[in-house]
Amino acid sequence: MSSILEAILFAVGDEGLTKKEISNILEIEExxxxxxxxxxxxxYENRGIELKLLGNKYKLITKSEYKDYIKKLTDEVxxxxxxxxxxxxxxxxxxxxxxxxxxxxxxxxxxxxMIRNLLSKGFIEDMGKSDLPGRPLLYKTTNHFLDYFNLSTxxxxxxxxxxxxxxxxxxxxxxxxxxxxxEV
Amino acid sequence: xxxxxxxxxxxxxxxxxxxxxxxxEVDIYDISIEKVTEQYLSFIKSMEEMxxxxxxxxxxxxxxxxxxxxxxxxxxxxxxxxxxxxxxxRENLINRLLEYKKYKDMIDTFKSLEEERKDIxxxxxxxxxxxxxxxxxxxxxxxxxDLIEALKNFLKRKEDEKPLQTKITKKELSVTxxxxxxxxxxxxxxxxxxxxxxxxxxREYIVVTFxxxxxxxxxxxxxxxxxxxxxxxxxxxxxxxxxE
Numbered sequence: 001m002s003s004i005l006e007a008i009l010f011a012v013g014d015e016g017l018t019k020k021e022i023s024n025i026l027e028i029e030e031x032x033x034x035x036x037x038x039x040x041x042x043x044y045e046n047r048g049i050e051l052k053l054l055g056n057k058y059k060l061i062t063k064s065e066y067k068d069y070i071k072k073l074t075d076e077v078x079x080x081x082x083x084x085x086x087x088x089x090x091x092x093x094x095x096x097x098x099x100x101x102x103x104x105x106x107x108x109x110x111x112x113x114m115i116r117n118l119l120s121k122g123f124i125e126d127m128g129k130s131d132l133p134g135r136p137l138l139y140k141t142t143n144h145f146l147d148y149f150n151l152s153t154x155x156x157x158x159x160x161x162x163x164x165x166x167x168x169x170x171x172x173x174x175x176x177x178x179x180x181x182x183e184v
Numbered sequence: 185x186x187x188x189x190x191x192x193x194x195x196x197x198x199x200x201x202x203x204x205x206x207x208x209e210v211d212i213y214d215i216s217i218e219k220v221t222e223q224y225l226s227f228i229k230s231m232e233e234m235x236x237x238x239x240x241x242x243x244x245x246x247x248x249x250x251x252x253x254x255x256x257x258x259x260x261x262x263x264x265x266x267x268x269x270x271x272x273x274r275e276n277l278i279n280r281l282l283e284y285k286k287y288k289d290m291i292d293t294f295k296s297l298e299e300e301r302k303d304i305x306x307x308x309x310x311x312x313x314x315x316x317x318x319x320x321x322x323x324x325x326x327x328x329x330d331l332i333e334a335l336k337n338f339l340k341r342k343e344d345e346k347p348l349q350t351k352i353t354k355k356e357l358s359v360t361x362x363x364x365x366x367x368x369x370x371x372x373x374x375x376x377x378x379x380x381x382x383x384x385x386x387r388e389y390i391v392v393t394f395x396x397x398x399x400x401x402x403x404x405x406x407x408x409x410x411x412x413x414x415x416x417x418x419x420x421x422x423x424x425x426x427x428e
Contacts, residue, residue, distance in 0.1 A: 014306035046222060052304070064316055067303040080298060084195050090290040109196035109241045113347070120344040149294060150301035158293045160286060172424050 001026065002039040009040075009051070009060045015146075016057025053152035055143035081084055081100055088114045089145065092124055097138035115139065123148065191231045191238060197245035198284040200224070205281075212281050217256055217274055221249040252277060357389060362396040370406065370421035378408070380418035 008025055009017060022037075022075050023030045037051065037058065052061050062070055068140045081089070092098055103111045118124045123145045129135040141154075150156065194200045204223045205215055228246055231238050255273040265322055272278075381393050397419065400406045407420040 011310045011312070013309040015309050016306075029334060036284045061304040061306050064300075064303040067305075070305050072299055078297070086291045086294045086298075087287055089240045090294060094290075096285070106196035106280075106287065107196055107241070108245065108280070108284065122342055148301060149297040150304075151297065158290065159296070 001028075002036050003042055003172070005036050005166075006043075006060075006061065010136075012059075016054065016059040018057050022058065055145070055147035057143060059147075070137060084114055085118065087121065089123060089141065090160075092118075092139055093141045093145070093157055095142035097127055097130070099132060099136040099138055101136060103131075103139075104150060122147075146152055190234070191236055191242070195288075197237075197242045198281060199288065200242070200358070202229070202288065203282060209405050212278055212285070215274065215278070217249065217253050221295075224249055226315070248277070268313055278345065279318075357392050359392055359395050359399065362392045363400060366393075366396055369417070375420045376420055378419055381419070 004026060005022065008022070016088050017025075019033050019037075023033045026033070026036070028036070041051050048063055048066060049060050052059055054061070056140070060109050074120060087107065087112055093102055095102065095106075100111060100115055103112050103115070118138075119126070122142055124139045126137045126139060127140050130138045146153065146156075190201070194203065201220065202212075203222065204220055204227070205212060206221075209221070210216070225246055228238055228242055318390060363411045366381060369381075375403055378397070381397070382390055384390075397406070399407075405422060407422060408417060410417045
């Protein structure tokens with residue numbers, strides 16, 4: 001069974017498979033999928049590749065200790081994300097779902113171009129409209145975002161100090177401002 | 185004051201403020217609005233002197249700082265507003281700074297995660313299209329609507345890659361503007377060749393410049409001299425004339 005799992009994971013490559021997809025293909029329960037995954041993990045202990053959960057999907061990856069050899073195969077063009085992109089992604093990731101206005105408020109600058117950028121790169125997606133006045137779109141991060149930052153699931157996001165937040169005041173400001181406009 | 189950084193180094197006004205506060209080594213809770221406002225404004229001013237465009241967001245923050253500063257100067261009128269708490273005018277700003285700083289501090293963490301991910305590799309999925317083609321023909325699950333939907337999604341993605349719509353308007357030159365430009369030139373040079381004034385070769389520019397010269401000649405601001413036929417035409421500023 002674990003060799004079938006290996007075969008299908010090899011076939012899908014970087015697209016990966018969720019636990020649910022694996023259970024559908026192998027026609028076994030998700031609980032059993034866990035066992036198979038563990039077996040496969042064990043097999044890979046002495047191998048060059050390993051099994052990793054990235055962005056909610058199981059993928060076969062090369063072990064990081066061999067990075068230097070693999071990098072010899074590539075003409076390394078490192079395209080890192082800009083500071084503003086990282087900042088915006090962090091704001092979305094810790095507050096999702098979030099509207100553009102709310103992102104602007106936190107950053108203190110207009111973020112529409114940045115949001116379009118992140119949308120087209122597949123780091124974020126819109127997930128319908130919020131109930132706020134004007135029914136603005138809500139954004140959230142994608143599985144691709146998690147994978148890009150080497151994260152298995154949302155729970156693996158680095159902890160952020162969420163204590164002393166008083167966004168309340170900002171909200172009030174926003175509401176009163178809006179009300180004024182509405183009454184005029 | 186000397187600055188060894190420019191406005192483009194910052195993500196926005198909050199980033200700039202955090203930097204100013206950090207260089208002062210004060211706690212965000214204890215910021216002196218007076219001092220920070222002064223530093224902020226002088227920085228904005230020096231950027232403008234260097235002819236760097238300062239985004240409007242920075243000016244909004246400048247206005248906000250001045251407002252807070254002036255509210256701090258006002259005497260407390262707590263007796264008048266019973267409902268209202270005795271609120272520190274800085275509070276809102278401090279909260280925003282703290283909130284923003286939280287995410288800014290995460291940038292490095294995400295950067296190192298980004299790097300970590302670069303150490304591992306996966307591969308493209310196996311190309312199964314050869315097998316898929318047959319299937320698609322056989323069971324024909326793909327309807328026209330699916331294709332249209334797929335195209336729509338594709339176009340939407342393309343749309344997002346395009347820059348936001350912007351409007352470029354032609355700058356129109358008025359005779360008054362051009363007249364004062366010519367005045368400036370004459371102030372510096374005293375005399376100039378007629379043809380040198382037509383440096384831009386658009387119809388509009390030529391017409392406006394010509395009208396300006398005619399007008400200036402009419403009001404006696406300039407002398408137009410041509411030594412002989414087909415010679416260069418020289419425009420002289422009339423000496424001793426003072427123009428408004």
